[in-house]
Amino acid sequence: MGSAAMFLKSAIVATSLFLVTNTRADDDPLAVLLPKLAVSSARFEAMLKKASFTMTGKMETISSDGSLSDPKEGMFRIVNDGSGVAKVEVIKYAEDGKDKTEEAKKKAEEKAKEKKVKKPDEETHMPFLGTEQGKYDYRIGESDKADPTRVRVYFTPRSPAQNLVQGSAWVDSTNGNILSMGASPSKTPAFVDYLRVQIECNEMTSMGPAPSKIIFEGGGGILFIKKRFRGAATLTGWQVPP
Numbered sequence: 001m002g003s004a005a006m007f008l009k010s011a012i013v014a015t016s017l018f019l020v021t022n023t024r025a026d027d028d029p030l031a032v033l034l035p036k037l038a039v040s041s042a043r044f045e046a047m048l049k050k051a052s053f054t055m056t057g058k059m060e061t062i063s064s065d066g067s068l069s070d071p072k073e074g075m076f077r078i079v080n081d082g083s084g085v086a087k088v089e090v091i092k093y094a095e096d097g098k099d100k101t102e103e104a105k106k107k108a109e110e111k112a113k114e115k116k117v118k119k120p121d122e123e124t125h126m127p128f129l130g131t132e133q134g135k136y137d138y139r140i141g142e143s144d145k146a147d148p149t150r151v152r153v154y155f156t157p158r159s160p161a162q163n164l165v166q167g168s169a170w171v172d173s174t175n176g177n178i179l180s181m182g183a184s185p186s187k188t189p190a191f192v193d194y195l196r197v198q199i200e201c202n203e204m205t206s207m208g209p210a211p212s213k214i215i216f217e218g219g220g221g222i223l224f225i226k227k228r229f230r231g232a233a234t235l236t237g238w239q240v241p242p
Contacts, residue, residue: 033140033151036176039176041126041178044207044208047207049084052077053237053238054091057074060072062228072095075091076091077089088111089108128178135159135164138155140152140154153171154167154168160186162185177209194218194220196217197216203235203236206242215231
């Protein structure tokens with residue numbers, strides 16, 4: 001076979017492989033969606049590191065008969081001044097109906113003086129972040145009947161760890177923005193039986209959607225001393241500097 005014919009055959013084979021490869025990628029919604037999710041997750045984490053917002057919430061203890069007790073309510077301003085460490089400003093705080101704002105302020109000041117440096121393998125990141133995607137398996141589930149561009153993506157760590165989460169998120173498939181997420185640690189710390197967190201992202205900032213509501217519940221304890229709790233918080237007044 002002449003060199004021209006060999007070249008032509010090789011070119012045809014290479015073109016065929018290129019078309020097959022690209023067709024498979026285009027036909028795989030997950031392969032198209034994950035890069036978008038990586039970008040939006042990086043933007044989301046960058047936003048949280050420099051944003052300031054107000055958090056208003058309540059937490060209660062769940063008794064064995066299902067009744068609620070020991071309510072704790074508060075309003076806090078989370079301030080990021082560019083130092084890399086968020087400052088918690090206590091606006092008001094109460095336990096079981098009793099005002100304990102001043103005590104909470106003192107505790108917040110003492111907490112701020114503690115210098116805790118987390119190791120890289122102790123930090124929890126968005127499960128769709130580019131550096132995290134190799135640690136997870138993903139699956140696209142159902143789509144929103146009212147808006148098919150909104151799809152649910154399930155994520156599970158390949159090797160469970162305390163800083164890796166499992167759950168699912170509703171995302172905008174056109175841009176990868178996270179609309180809501182439900183997650184729990186894939187491996188819980190000692191004395192923690194379970195912890196579930198639901199996040200809604202309905203606040204809009206210059207860097208995209210931000211959390212507007214957080215709902216959580218958990219339980220744990222030592223031996224026969226067990227406690228369950230639940231709570232919720234709304235996040236408002238988002239300020240994201242340029």
